[in-house]
Amino acid sequence: MKMNENISKEDRKMLNGIFWRSFTVFASRAGATKAHAPGFMYSVAPALNRYYKDDPEGRREAYMRHTTWYNITQNVGTFVMGLVASMEKKNAEEKDFDAESIVALKTSLMGPLSGIGDSIFWGVIRVIAAGVGISLAAQGSVLGPILFLLIYNIPAILTRYYLTYMGFSLGSSFIEKIYANGSMKILNKAASTLGLIMIGSMTASMVKFESKLSVPIAGGKPIEIQTYFDQLFKGLVPLGITLLCYWLLSKKVNVNWILLGVLVFAIIMGLLGVV
Template sequence: MKFTKNVSPDDRKMLNSIFWRSFTVFASRAGATKAHAPGFMYSILPAIDRYYKNDPKGQTEALERETTWYNITQNVGTFVMGLVASMEKKNSQDPDFDANSIVALKTSLMGPLSGIGDSIFWGVLRVIAAGIGISLASQGSVLGPILFLVIYNVPSILTRYYLTYIGFTLGDTFIEDMYESGSMKLLNKAASTLGLMMIGSMTATMVTFKSTLAIPIAGGKPIEIQTYLDQLWQGLVPLAVTLGCYWLLSKKVNVNWILLGVLALAIVLGLVGIV
């Protein structure tokens, strides 16, 4: 791609190092005031070491800048890493460059980029990968977990890699241009819509409920509850369970407790003969 071709061998080596280090960005957390700043500082260190090699004061100031709060969906966070590397390069070469703009721009991009990253990677790609993986795994195929990892991780890793270069080569005008053209708003809307469609499809096909409960009738066939549930609304119970889980998630209930609750409910309903 043109983003990687127009980079010098030394810059390529530096950006590759930033890319590989980016996988550890969420390995540390410095509290609510710094979040994942230590991981970001470690990731961007190759650029700081290179551009401030003979400037200890500039290196110290750069490291201090990278200790500010950082938290971006890391599938797209490497764009900011490449961008910061580019701006640190300018700062090391231009004495009139405003170093405060580095922190300001990094902070301003956290919301928009996380919105895109969450919508595409968590709301769409992960759902598609999980749907395919679960479908195959439920049939006893070992390809289930393998395809889940491949479908999610290959696009994620490629995005990380190329965004590192894009951030470095395009600079701070890229996101601004996307906002001015309306592309950012369109991308967010499309990703959100597709994510909702995938969740609805998975709910309809993978969340199942079939009651064995029946009311006996003297001299006639028992009344099967499931028949009336299907006549009332096909898939009513799975939909209700799914919406209930989403409601609990909106109330900040830990997802592990929700999973345990669903499991316990299934066991109880099975034991009393309802399902």
């Protein structure tokens, strides 16, 4: 990548350290007011320790800056880590640099980057990986969980790595350009749309409900209830169950209770001979 050509050996060592440390960013949580600030501080520590090596007071102030609230989708959050490293370098070199802009820019990126990261990694890639993995696992193939992990983690790790370098190389000018030309809004919308398409496809192909109920007819074939369900709306009951689960999630019902409810419902329907 062209953006890596001017990065020195020392910079690469520092950025690689940030990359590897970024995997622990969600390992700790400092309450609702700071969220994952400790993980962020640990991740960018190679930059802070390097640029303020001979300035203990400056290093202390840098660490104090990053005790503020932090929470970004971790696979894209490394862009902010690289960006912060770049800005901390300028702050250490230029006495008139506005240090408050570092925290301001980091905070302003949390929402947009999380929107993109959640849409792409949680709404698209994870859904695709789960679809492939579940399909193979349902057939008894050991490749199910293996492919799930590979399909999700390979792009996630590569994105995490290159965004670390991108944030450091491009600096604050990149985010200004992507906002100015409207790319951020377009990318967010496209990722959200693709995620909804994938969720709809998985609902249609993987949520099953076929009723065994039938109405006996003297001297003729019994009328199967499932036939009328299909004529009315193909996949009507699976769609209804999915929408019910979504509604319960929107009402902040714990996902474990929803899973338990679906399990109990399926057992009761099976025992009654409905499905």
